[in-house]
Amino acid sequence: MGTDRYLSRLDEDQLRHARCTIDDLLRLKKDEVKRVVWRVCDDFMCLGNFREDEYLKAVEFMAEKAKENFEKEPKDKIRHKSLQIELKPERVPESEYESFFQ
Known part of the structure; x- marks a missing residue:
């Protein structure tokens, strides 16, 4: 319900x-104490969540996803919107922190 x-x-x-x-x-x-979750997102959804100390891992993941998306794009017509990926910090309550990694 x-x-x-x-x-x-x-x-x-x-x-x-x-x-x-x-x-x-x-x-x-x-x-509550806040912690940072590094979130790799495109225009539609979150592609991956990373712990506070995993910033470089998040950057590498974002680069991999960007490369995958670019390789899927038709070379004669690149749609820039589908290539937009961002890495952003999200401050979350400590009690919710682990739920981002399950």
Whole structure:
């Protein structure tokens, strides 16, 4: 069952309590120590996630993906959008860090 469907079944008091609980949980997440996940992404999805100390590994992975994408492109008509790949740091709460590598 999705969150929206679940919440739609609650009465007004339950919804208020849920909002307070969610606010408390969000505050805890916001105050939590943040860690960096290096994310290699194209325009459509994330291609790979790398740990804080794996920056160079992420760069190598990005270069491999760029080479693969370039080799797939028709040489007579290169679509630059399909070749766009980026490496970006994402700061995530420590409690969510390991979930990026499963």
